[in-house]
Amino acid sequence: xxxxxxxxxxxxxxxxxxxxxxxxxxxxxxxxxxxxxxxxxxxxxxxxxxxxxxxxxxxxxxxxxxxxxxxxxxxxxxxxxxxxxxxxxxxxxxxxxxxxxxxxxxxxxxxxxxxxxxxxxxxxxxxxxxxxxxxxxxxxxxxxxxxxxxxxxxxxxxxxxxxxxxxxxxxxxxxxxxxxxxxxxxxxxxxxxxxxxxxxxxxxxxxxxxxxxxxxxxxxxxxxxxxxxxxxxxxxxxxxxxxxxxxxxxxxxxxxxxxxxxxxxxxxxxxxxxxxxxxxxxxxxxxxxxxxxxxxxxxxxxxxxxx
Amino acid sequence: xxxxxxxxxxxxxxxxxxxxxxxxxxxxxxxxxxxxxxxxxxxxxxxxxxxxxxxxxxxxxxxxxxxxxxxxxxxxxxxxxxxxxxxxxxxxxxxxxxxxxxxxxxxx
Numbered sequence: 370x371x372x373x374x375x376x377x378x379x380x381x382x383x384x385x386x387x388x389x390x391x392x393x394x395x396x397x398x399x400x401x402x403x404x405x406x407x408x409x410x411x412x413x414x415x416x417x418x419x420x421x422x423x424x425x426x427x428x429x430x431x432x433x434x435x436x437x438x439x440x441x442x443x444x445x446x447x448x449x450x451x452x453x454x455x456x457x458x459x460x461x462x463x464x465x466x467x468x469x470x471x472x473x474x475x476x477x478x479x480x481x482x483x484x485x486x487x488x489x490x491x492x493x494x495x496x497x498x499x500x501x502x503x504x505x506x507x508x509x510x511x512x513x514x515x516x517x518x519x520x521x522x523x524x525x526x527x528x529x530x531x532x533x534x535x536x537x538x539x540x541x542x543x544x545x546x547x548x549x550x551x552x553x554x555x556x557x558x559x560x561x562x563x564x565x566x567x568x569x570x571x572x573x574x575x576x577x578x579x580x581x582x583x584x585x586x587x588x589x590x591x592x593x594x595x596x597x598x599x600x601x602x603x604x605x606x607x608x609x610x611x612x613x614x615x616x617x618x619x620x621x622x623x624x625x626x627x628x629x630x631x632x633x634x635x636x637x638x639x640x641x642x643x644x645x646x647x648x649x650x651x652x653x654x655x656x657x658x659x660x661x662x663x664x665x666x667x668x669x670x671x672x673x674x675x676x
Numbered sequence: 677x678x679x680x681x682x683x684x685x686x687x688x689x690x691x692x693x694x695x696x697x698x699x700x701x702x703x704x705x706x707x708x709x710x711x712x713x714x715x716x717x718x719x720x721x722x723x724x725x726x727x728x729x730x731x732x733x734x735x736x737x738x739x740x741x742x743x744x745x746x747x748x749x750x751x752x753x754x755x756x757x758x759x760x761x762x763x764x765x766x767x768x769x770x771x772x773x774x775x776x777x778x779x780x781x782x783x784x
Contacts, residue, residue, distance in 0.1 A: 396740075397701060397724055397749055404702035405720070426719030434725040442732065513687060513729040 372418040373402050376428055383432035386439035394435050401425065443579050444520055445510055447527045448502040450576030454534045454569050455499055458492065461565025462541055465558035481547040486644070488540025490651045493626070494659065495533035501663045502526035504608065522664040527580035529659060531573035538569040611665050615656070623652035686718075686726050688764040691735060691757055698752040700743075701727070727751055735760050 377399060384391050402421050409417030425431065505523040509515040545562035548554045611618040627645040656665070693699070693707045704727075705720040730736040735757035740749050753761070 393749075394724070396747070398721065400700070400746070400748055401702050401705075401720065401724075403746070404700075408702075408706075424720045426721040431719065431721040434722065435728070438725045438728050438732075511733050513733040513735070 372422055373399075373406065376402070376422050376425075379428035380432050383429045383436075385432075385436045387443075390435075390439055390442070398425070398431070441515060441520065444523060445506045447523070447576055447580035448499065448506045450572060450579055451499050451502060451527045451530045451534070454531055454572040454576060455495055457568040457572060458495070458534050458538050458541070458565060461538065461561060461568065464561045465545055465554060478547065478551075481544055484540050484547070485544045486647065488537045488544060490648075490655070491533045491537035491540060493652075494655055495530045495537055497655075498526045498530035498533060498659070498663060501608070501665070502530060505664075522662075524580040525662045526664075528577055529662060531576050531580075534569050535566075535573055538566045542566050608665060615660070615665075619653050619656050622656075623649040626652055685768075686722070687730060687735075688761065688768065690723060690726055690730060691753060691761040691764065694736065694751055694753040694757070695761060698750045700748040700750050704751070730757065 377395065380398060381391070381395055384394065386394065402425065405421035405424060406417045409420045414420055502523055505519060505526065509519055509523065542559075542562040542565060545554060545559045549556055549559040627648040629648075659665070689708060690704065693704050693711070696707075699707070701724060702720075705723055708716060708718070708723070727736060727738070731738055731751075733756075735754060736751050737754050738749050738751045740747060742748070743750075
């Protein structure tokens with residue numbers, strides 16, 4: 370084993386990337402070292418292997434630079450895992466409803482209604498946080514040097530989306546089990562609900578792991594402080610509007626959501642008002658609690674995207 | 677010149693090297709050394725993560741091909757990369773002019 374092989378072994382060991390990216394990186398560094406050794410040999414230098422290794426950097430230092438880039442790439446892919454979890458949840462909600470005849474004259478017990486309402490709220494949070502994550506991922510995808518604050522917000526958005534997705538899935542399963550218990554739906558539908566929870570859990574945990582990928586602090590990477598122009602950052606522009614006009618944004622979101630909730634309540638006027646105002650309260654509370662986490666309000670949000 | 681001083685400029689310099697046509701990693705590092713007169717004390721491996729970042733951002737494309745019996749990943753400047761280089765170059769020129777205006781005034 371020569372010095373170049375030892376360097377490549379140490380370098381490969383220090384790489385914390387996926388197998389495909391690792392293969393590309395190792396091949397590229399091997400090619401570089403081979404070129405450098407050839408050049409030093411042609412120049413008549415003694416010990417060309419060591420000269421080539423000395424010039425390329427330390428194995429761990431070099432690997433950390435690639436690890437940082439790999440972490441950014443993984444983090445930008447995290448929203449698509451969260452999207453899969455959301456799709457699984459949506460599919461799981463819809464499957465038990467297929468072919469089911471509505472029973473408007475039958476009211477579910479209060480416990481089931483509350484659980485269903487909580488699940489519906491969690492689903493809304495999941496969708497909003499997912500949208501935030503996707504908009505950030507799209508915005509950062511073309512940025513060679515995403516700001517760490519933006520990547521952190523992206524990570525938070527995915528974690529919030531997945532957590533809400535899991536809560537919604539559990540709530541939906543409890544609702545289905547309650548419905549199956551009183552004979553409103555079949556046992557097969559309840560089983561489908563269980564599959565929803567498991568599927569959302571598996572995909573969601575993958576999304577969280579990907580989103581939480583730690584970024585190694587690599588100094589001296591030649592980072593640029595500039596950000597590219599952003600003609601496609603529609604989501605980020607919407608976020609900018611929300612941050613500048615939080616009250617108008619909360620009203621614009623909560624009122625239609627409340628109207629939808631009242632329409633779906635399928636109950637008396639007073640009953641639907643309870644649903645509607647609960648929805649308004651939930652949207653405003655969610656905005657207050659999750660807004661800073663998702664960079665939708667407060668001073669801890671991401672830097673504004675350049676126009 | 678220290679690596680610290682290079683921060684923020686490596687991407688632009690890589691784009692400038694690729695402006696001359698598609699080339700591979702070792703040749704890029706040699707071009708950087710020659711054009712700078714050996715002024716940059718930069719580990720050669722540093723250019724690869726930077727090239728990968730530029731590729732992710734769409735400024736650069738790459739393909740793995742065989743040249744003279746040796747496998748090489750060739751990097752090529754994209755249209756977006758040319759635009760980015762033009763903007764970075766203009767930004768650098770105005771920065772240099774501004775700094776020269778300040779530093780040069782003291783020397784005169």
